[in-house]
Amino acid sequence: MPNSPNHPIAESSNHPTTILALGSYFKGTAFLQQCKALGCTVYLLTKEKFKDADWPRESIDEMFWMPDTHKQPDLTYAVSYMMRARKIDRIVPLDDYDVEVAANLREHLRIPGMGETTVRHFRDKLAMRVQARDEGVNVPDFSPVLNYDDLREFMARVPAPWVLKPRSEAASFGIKKLNDSEELWRALDELGDRQSYYVLERFVAGDVFHVDSVLWEDEVVFSIASGYAKPPLSVVTGGDVFRSRVLPYASADAAALRAFNQKVMKALRMKRGVTHAEFIKGDADGQFYFLETAARVGGANLAEMIETASGINLWREWASVEVANARKQTYQLPPVKQDYAGIIVCLARQAWPDMDAYNDPEIVWKLKKEHHAGLILHSQDNARILELLNQYGERFARDFLAFMPQLDKPAD
DSSP: OTTOTTSOOOOOSSSOOEEEEEESSSOOHHHHHHHHHTTOEEEEEEEGGGTTSOOOGGGOSEEEEESOTTOTTHHHHHHHHHTTTOOOSEEEESSGGGHHHHHHHHHHHTOSSOOHHHHHHHHOHHHHHHHHHHTTOOOOOEEESSOHHHHHHHHHHSOSOEEEEESSOOTTTTOEEEOSHHHHHHHHHHHGGGGGGEEEEEOOOEEEEEEEEEEETTEEEEEEEEEESSOHHHHHHHTOOEEEEEOOTTSHHHHHHHHHHHHHHHHTTOOSEEEEEEEEEETTTOOEEEEEEESSOOTTTHHHHHHHHHSOOHHHHHHHHHHHHHTTOOOOOOOOOOOEEEEEEEEBSSSSOOOTTOOOTTEEEEOOOTTEEEEEEEESOHHHHHHHHHHHHHHHHHHTBOOOOOOSSOOO
């Protein structure tokens, strides 16, 4: 809808807004399509292994690929060479692992957008904790893995268990739960010189939630609160079915999470774009704690669940925000609905699992991905979503579920 009053008007000058998207994984097709619908020139830089993926080529003016889109100074050389004959107005990372390199390119090429200092708040788990704590945001007790006396003081003050987290990995990759000091010292010995790239944190038992947002000029203009059936860490480490659902909009938890998310975004200096933030409600004290956030669209097909419930496609709105800012226009959020949706996904034993037996009318989407089973539910009745997610959790475990030991980082 390029000429909708809720989106920037398509450009008609001799120098259209030019977007360079960095895609080290295959994702973000709706972002590219929306940029093209808004009249932009769209460039995509991806890994060579993804050059033949199902990108929306009708929405891409030029594609470029490299063996490694994160290797420096090769990436800077490549994009600088591109710019000899092309103007670039904005650089946008489509994946969490592209966020830092995009910031580095913006700094070097003097292109507007989030710089390296602010990006740290959305990629570095230590930086985001320090910044949030200093701004009065409730976070679990933590310690940098730097000074051993500080670690001893932390362990003496904060009862085990603890979690040892990589500072710059995405999702739950590389996180280890530790039950005593011996386990910690053994883990640090294994890490060797990589110890400083980790943070130690108090383990908080409780329900985990996520809030997904659109921001425009320092304000959260859209946010939606959802809850996981089980914490993602327990799903990854224990082997289970991943489930999430939108919370009742008027519930106390949803209202508290939306307000908390707004406080977090202010504290971390998020100006515009999209975010995916995770929070935990402690079983022991009933308090919400900020866990982590990312300046990107959430993974695991959560964006499709959110669009089903709200009508808001986070990829498209991200594109509209970037383009509006580049053109010095005002962004307006489209109308939002308040339906309910849930998602269920798991690794499957079968290469292409047969999901024909899952045929309830609430099913609006089925995942088509090798060795995965998944679907999204839609209803105006929150109780019906919960009922089906509980039923399907048991059925997925019986029909499909496969378990793969946790990786320290995602496979290429």
